[in-house]
Amino acid sequence: MSEKVKVTIDGITVEVEPGTSILNAARQIGGDIVPPAMCYYSKLEGSGGKCRTCLVKVSKGSEKDPRPMPKLVASCRTGVMDGMEVENITSPEVIEARKGVVEMLLINHPLDCPICDQAGECHLQDLSYEHGVEKTRYEFERRTFDKIDIGDKIQLHMTRCILCYRCVYVADQITNNRVHGVLGRGDASEISTYIEKAIDNDFSGNVIDVCPVGALTDRTFRFKNRVWFTKPVDAHRDCPTCKGEVTLWYKGEEVLRVTGRKDQFGEVADFICNTCRFETKKTSDWVIEGPRHIAKTSVISSNHYEMAKPLDVIKHNPILIEANKEEFERATKI
């Protein structure tokens, strides 16, 4: 094993394997200093670098070359160096840039959360809540697309898509023949199964789990319930195709949907097959392990969002107070 490197993020030092990205180093520290990631997915090779929500400032390049990096960098795709110093929530520049990125992600988003199946477990909701501004400055018609059914189990609602490319990587890496990709360019680009061909593959359902927003949803769960009214329970079964370890989402006695087991960063532990996801929705199909632990603060546990409260690091530094003014105001309003 090669020697570990030291990296300091927002004043907290951690030792990680060489080659680790700044984002993963921050995840090892955990807590509030972890940059939000909308496109990076550790299990998908090549993902990341696109959404730009994870931008951070590298104020010291490394022990050898202490020069700061000239621009903000995508923490998910930038490797750590020994002695590197990174500023995330302690840099007003980062906060400002992130606010900008969130605004950009939202200008063409329909904001139809009240009728969206993803609401409650949507990363874009979380992101906007934590880093966004309250009002939109965008006064033009939003871009819309028609809904497309990808086979009989998955629906693509492109209007909500943030083009993170995760589903494209799933289709590329989990399935053998590629039928899923991006058509068009710029803000007219759209995720598409090649000429609307259905993805016909045992693992195609995983595109639903990796989608950070409500663009790819489970048609068997469509409009059935709000996620915060359902109760997650871990279960497994002997599955010939996949590991068979899943989370069942109960409403009363009924299993409304089956998903992979997602960690605190929204990433599934294992990809699951379509039989587990769509076909086995009876309790008798499964060996129940027990309730799935969901953070107390999550809307799924508590039916409401956690109070926005500025972090300690921010409370004592006048520059950061200024940069986080909006968040302070929101906190006092609530």
Add this chain to the structure above:
Amino acid sequence: MARKLLLEHINVPGIHTFDVYRQKGGYRSVEKALKTMSTDDVVEEVKKSGLRGRGGAGFPTGMKWSFLAKPEGKARYLVCNADESEPGTFKDRHLMTYLPHLLIEGMIVSSYALGAATSFIYVRGEMMPQIRILEKAIAEAKNAGFLGKNILGSGYDLELHVQPGGGAYICGEETALIESLEGKRGNPRIKPPFPAISGLYGCPTVVNNVESIAAVVPIINDGGDEYAKIGIGRSTGTKLISASGNLNKPGIYEIDLGLPVEEFIYSDEYCGGIANGKRLKAVVAGGSSVPILPANLILKTLTGESRLMSYESLAEGGFQSGSMMGSGGFIAFDEDQCIVRNTWNFSRFYHHESCGQCSPCREGTGWMEKVLHRLEYGHGKMSDLDLLVDVSKKIEGNTICPLGDAAAWPVASAIRHFRDEFEWHVTNPSDALNRNYGIANYADPLPKLEEIS
């Protein structure tokens, strides 16, 4: 009369054919390099010349070459970027149309220097005639033994391929170009790794502009030191400028770097002044992505010195009062041109050409385009100006590739320097639809800077 290094023989009839080109001294540099120089000698010569990339960024070419990784058992590639699609720039097309052998000669010497056995010229897809011209020229060169196996008996092998481009501006960005060359969608890659380490097919790759590669020919023929004598400071050699807009004599000019901008615009040797006896209002000095400057700031810097056509002088004053050399697309606007309309037109281009991978550029370019459209058509608001500046700031520096910056700079600079004209569009919407704002004070002499003691 300025020296012509690249365009010396451009008016010789038949210069596009191998025989005439050879008679005029063509392919001497190949003979010299392959027979008398080691690969390191060639790189050293280019380093000495001080040649800087002519594709936009102005990165020293010799330095770029020496960064190329040379792992054992891995191929290395040279790719010529002939995807020229920047509005205002058309020099590469000119060079390829009339002097295809100059580019091929440069490619052979450069490939030799980098140890590449296969090289590519990635030509913008719309330039079909140029693609045919290059293919014919390559066949001629191969016939004459300058390409293929064992060139001139030196033991060096080189295959040269022409690849039609994917039909998008973004394919000119070097990593998008590499993706496109590999047969994929032309999306810029996320860096690092840089092409010098992992480029085409995961191998170390150098991407250079057409003009940069052509300039290697005179550098090898006459020596890097000789080349470095031309120009001023760190801007050495000659540069092709594509002059367009309201000029008496628009066209391609080869200038010695360091030529005063004023002389370039007004002397009869170059553009011959502003057409129809009008006055100069503004200039975009290096292609659509560089900041636009009003007449007074392009002719003189804030310190009162006359501005020169060089990388440093054009950039003097930073983004506050300077611009950039870019790819040398020089666009002049006379007093009848509308800056708001032009800014909208540029932003329409970047909106259309954004690849759509990263959020700030994908969404931000469209937003700026819509706001500018509204301003141009008389529905704008005063607050739109600050909104535009703010949106451009949110894009700049936060994107994967420099297209985001290229979209942000023209907008931010137009509002910085022509704010009065934008405001006039808001306050006089009906006038703005029927007539132009005119030259106002944009050509007035700059106020003297006061000494602060």
